[in-house]
Amino acid sequence: MNRARLLHDMVRIRCAEEIIGDVYRDEQEMRTPVHFSIGQEATAVGVCAALRREDVVYGGHRCHAQYLAKGGDLTAMVAELYGRRTGCAAGRGGSVHLTDPEAGFAASSAILGEMIAVATGAAWAFAEAVGRAGRQPAGERPDAEGGPRVAVTFFGDGASEEGVFHESLNFAALHRLPVIYVCENNRYSLSSDLTSRQPAGHSITERARGYGITARRLDGNDVFAVHEAALEAVRHCRAGDGPYFLELDTYRWREHVGPNRDHEQGVRPADEVESWMRRCPVRRAAEALRATDPGIDARVEDWRHRARRETYAAIDAAKAAPFPDVADLLTGTYGT
Template identity: 40%
Template sequence: MSTAELDTINPADALRMLRTMRVARQMSQRIAKLYPTDVMETPVHLCIGQEAVSAGLCCHLTDADQMLLGHRTHAPALAKGLPLRKLMAELYGRTTGCSHARGGSMHVFDPEHGLPGSSAIVGGSIAVGVGAALSSKLSGSDFISVSYFGDAATNAGVFHESMNFAALKQLPVLFLCENNGLSNVMPVAEHAAYEIAGVASQFMPVFRADGTDALSVYREAGKAVRQVRETRAPVFLECTTKRWMKHQGHERDDLEINPIDPVTDCPIARLERFMIGASLITPREILALAKEIEAEIDDAIEFAERSPYPQPEFVEA
């Protein structure tokens, strides 16, 4: 990234992306420390290393735009506007959580910010995102929808069916594939006999971004979202990224299976280097931001810990 890229990004959006990514990263790191103590009542799929995808995308979305997520929800839900307190309380299984302790990590819900739900089933939310786009078209609304999924979901029949239906009916939906290269521990090349973007190109325009580079995502997501809004027709965006943690849980991934370079593969470090070079932020300001976010995470944990557990009558309601 060079300072010439200042021409392609609003400095306020660069700061927004950095904050969004740091919130997701620092919260994930805290979850990884807390998870072995069994205070959380849910499995967790951490987003460390993948934060730039949702941060860059959500700069171009409004609260009215509907985003349907898969099982790896934390970073995209926070980027879309889900409050830290509500997410943490949900992880703790408390009634103040975003899904009132009924959903856990994989079923987040925040309609005020355009999060109508997420699915633990791989590929399970893709068609729902298309349905949201159909609703927008039939009601004459302006909002668009985003079907947000990983590379493994492209093996599901619903992925192909949904793209076909969206293209046939010309629906305002962005298909966003967050391609971290792994289906659990299986590389894409071992489970897909096709290029994902190549398949999508048979149905709709395709954009591709480096998901470890926030500016690349910001630029390509901006083009993709703008095209969906202007044409009211489907578009596909693939963001290639790296998953730093195991598929599920708090441990780092096997570096033999998934080698990580903490310098070139870290989207936060890459954006911070750019912003320092472009005089958008100083190292001291970055430290202050990190400290501010830690205080917000402390507050979210305290809120979760003092919130009530659901009672039997609540579950039966």
């Protein structure tokens, strides 16, 4: 992967979400809860760039960046936020139920931890498809490039406190499933800090290792480090060595749900937010590339202009699209 491409993808996601956030706040036409990934772009971009198109990604409620990083259609995503028939979920799911199967973004859900189990099930199916789940003799490693498809699930630190987290990791370890668990540890579950929810001296990574799973914790705002770790995780899974766990330390700049900045209301300490903003993954990547690519700043500005045009065009297309037909209200529901 071209390192500049990683920066490009983060710039595109940052611009798209900032514009959507402004329009959401100012126009009040998107009637769906929105959970922005502004400040967390490196986790989604670094991981998804290591995947094949046929690998599948599952996200939680904060899924815009993951959807776009995996190749999801921006125009369809914006239409979904507006509840239009041209949306990626036909205007029925809103921000937290994005999907683009052709790009390999399988699904997202607002139910905390749900997609951890679903991704584990997908990995079970992938392993079964190559006849290897839990049955490959020790020491026999197929070529990693010819290995099974990989399932990836993104979730936050709060989801690691759900029972499904432990059940899924145990099952995946037992059957050596090709699944990558990506914990975006942004320290907060709603407005509750990690230290008020989990005992001191322990880490989420250590819990994963407790199931015999290979696990790493690293700086989630360093897109290049995340990408290298994700490449290793993918090789590990395709080789039949079982699941892999990545805990990526990062931080969201906006409130839990909505376009505003919650430190202005005292939800989080202002100095804490500002310290993380100084660790901006987009700026850090640009600075790292500047030494070998002196024209990177001009390219970033060009990418920003392109991303802004693309996003505003998607907004215009969404506003011009029809709402779902009332006659189709029950289509796709249970029993129909």
